[in-house]
Amino acid sequence: DTEVIKDQYTYNIVGKIPGTSSDSMILLSAHYDSYFEGFQDDNAAVAMIIGIARALIHGGYRPRHTIVVCALAAEEWGISDTKYDWSTGAYRQVFEARPEWSGHVIADLNFELPAHAHSTRDAVRCTYEYADFVRGFVDAVQMPKGIYPEGMTTLYPIETWSDDFTMAISGIPSMVNDFSGGPFMENYYHSQYDNQDVYQEAVYQFHHECYLKLVMAFDRLVLPPMNFSNTIKAVISGIHENALSFASEEQDSLTARLEKVQELCSQIYTHICQINQKYAELTALKERTAFRKSQETNAAALLKIFRKTQDYLVRLNWQDEVMFPQEAAAWNIRQLEKARISLEKNDITDALKALYRV
Secondary structure, three states: OOOOOOOOOOOOEEEEEOOOOOOOEEEEEEEOOOOOOOHHHHHHHHHHHHHHHHHHHHOOOOOOOEEEEEEEOOOOOOOOOOOOOOOHHHHHHHHHHOHHHOOOEEEEEEOOOOOOOOOOOEEEEEOHHHHHHHHHHHHOOOOOOOOOOOOEEEEOOOOOOOHHHHHHHOOOOEEEEOOOOOHHHHHOOOOOOOOHHHOOHHHHHHHHHHHHHHHHHHHOOOOOOOOOHHHHHHHHHHHHHOOOHHHHHHHHHHHHHHHHHHHHHHHHHHHHHHHHHHHHHOOOHHHHHHHHHHOHHHHHHHHHHHHHHHHHHOEEOOOOOEEOHHHHHHHHHHHHHHHHHHHHOOOHHHHHHHHHOO
16 A cells, blocks of 8 residues: 655666667566555556566576666656656656666557556557557457457557656657556546456456567567658648648648658658568578667667657647647647737636636
């Protein structure tokens, strides 16, 4: 059970399985602070990341990338007396304790509430850039009967519900098992009812096996499988949805330039896939080592670009929903316009309502 005391120290707990041929890392993360017993949220997830690591070790698997297991503190109970109390442990881990992880971790697999089927369809929620790779993996998953009748899908982009968002904005491409829908969130989430009574062993075992295989799929790669065209496509869509009539010429010009960037990004992703395929076909250790060495600069460049997309393109509104910067600007311009119209009508109340929404 959880006891919350203000102004205490908490600790992130880290373990590693050393890689054989790479300085890059694959991160498994989950938080261990909780409301009440926190059986699903998130003790089952902490047990799962340890279980996956244990299976790799007991199976004699020797990863090429270093596998890092990180039990994170202060996801539920972070900074006191602030709206933004969440994911403090993750934030300090990647921005203060280990800032060098950004640029070296090729993927963070974060887990929340993994021992319960939250709907009839399972899902992996990931960043825009990993959607194609994750979709290819998910589409090949053999789903056991009786747990997810509608199978499994890929969702993107990530949301602010868990530590994977903090990992992403630090420059670590991330994903999480989707848990945001269904009756559990309404009836059990963050309550005394999140206990062993909601345990579903078949779901839990499936997630162990599925995400272990996803770790191994990432481990077989030499380049992070990033498709930035998904990101640019979403930016273009946001411009269309939030078009401002007085800036139509500038928006058309920007959209045309972005469409060229989108095409270039698609070509880059095709090239990444070709390089990863070529690496997968190498059998001799000496050849694989030399090939990986030749791609280190490219791998670092891709992670650097990913960090840049996060810095430039990720913002939040007051409801902590992820949005692009131009969407925030367009929203604010509309609120100012509503306030101007209301003031012309001498309607002070509606003018203030509009301004509060900025």
